[in-house]
Amino acid sequence: MRCIFCKRDSTKSRSIEHIIPESLGNIDHVLPRGAVCDTCNNYFARKVEGPLLDTQWFRHARSRQWVPNKRGLIPPMRGVVPGARMSADVWLDGSKLTFGGSNQRERDVLTDAILTGRARSVYIPIIEAIDPRLMSRFLAKIGLEVLSERLLPVDGWNEKIVDMTALDPLRHFARVGDRPEKWPFSRRRIYGEDDVQQEGDDGYQVLHEFTILCEPLPEPGQLDLYAVVCIFGEEFAINLGEPEIASYERWLTAHDGTSPLYISDRLPLPSIFE
Template sequence: MKCIFCKNDSSNSKSVEHIIPESLGNKKNILSKGIVCDSCNNYFGNKIEKNVLEMPYFKSLRGRIMIENKKGKIPRISGFTKNKEKVEITFSLNGGNTFEVLYKDEKTLGSLLSHNEIYVPFIPEPPMNDLLISKFIGKIAIEALAKRVSSIEDWQNDFIENESLDQLRDFVRYGKGYPIWPYHLRRIDSENQIKYDKKLNKFLEKLNEYDFLIPDNSLTDGDIHKINNLYFVMGIMGIEYTINLTNAGLNRYTTWLSDNQNKSILQMDKSEFHSNLNI
């Protein structure tokens, strides 16, 4: 068995790979062990995902909509008092609308009690041109594609030998080829669509979802179907992220968007945009 990223032998690998991090609410969408080797799994976990999840936007998002991390904790959000003393806030899943405030000294407590106000900076979107985010989305895109085709017999060899994915593979795993792999980012929905059900103790609406967009018919050369642009489109808490799996370009996506009144495929019926991955 070979790893879909580094193509090295992964027969002895022990970890399953979460396509979207657990700390963004994904418990079940995983690749079984060996599809991604332990070494790549560690690299993505420690060098990419961990740093992305600690970015101010993702940290505050996880805190404000209360997504538990792997250890079942909700991240703290930074805030400040009316007198600008720093505090940290944790929302609680159990206590209705209560939250905990961590303060560092009596003076801060004094301001909290006398003004009864806390200010929490709202960070609406992640950054636009960020190397870590481009690797993060690129890694999810490759894994989501692997998952999508994994019902096909012998898919793994074809997937590994598919040269049209090599540029993105090399970029996300080794940083090769491009200073940054461009991604498209926009808000398509409110992040507060998610409902937490106390009785069931879980989130009822989808925290994240994704699909693939092939804007043009594939070109046929003998038995080989060539796809010029294969876009991965993912929604996380109301933000749509799009990346091209086959080349580092977004032009065809932006023209596709303007041809389709800027709709998101995540909000369209499948028949409207054709997500046929029988490549």
């Protein structure tokens, strides 16, 4: 087995790669041992996933959705308490609010302001911005892994992924990150974060899902491959071959804005792998 990112022999690697991080609630979608070597697995955790999940958009979404990290802790949102003239950590569980300060002094001031009735409200900002560079690299990592997962049933999938030079710029961008400067991605909300999807009698909440979209290009024999991922109700799409999303936008227009995620069971496997 060779690592799908650095291409080194990964036969002795022990890591089981989570396509979406466990801290986003993923326990099911993993790649077999060695698909991503220990060094690359560790690099992504420290340099891409860790810093990205620690940004405000992810912290707030994880907090609202009550998704614990690997140690079982729910990250707080950062709110402002005007009555105490300070910001504070806030957890919202149903109608129950829990406050926290980052040190004892902050906690004392906050407690005093609440008990004396000066602090009557808390404002929690709505965070829209996502660090574009970290997010692109995160999507590049997920994209190559989603493609690999899709091809697991194909004989020789590992060599095919490793030997496909068209994926080298994406590998480099995810694993090293120095070039190209930008790798754009498509982002749009496709359902509410709290929406409960119905399947049979059971309602369930979707934290994340993903698929691969193959879009033929005008040039004969050429196609674009996209990884499409939904996280907390927002759909993200990244082109696995080049830093360009024009053909994805064309696809959306031609399909009245339907997400490929909704018709993923009808999308063909990329013909190049047959």
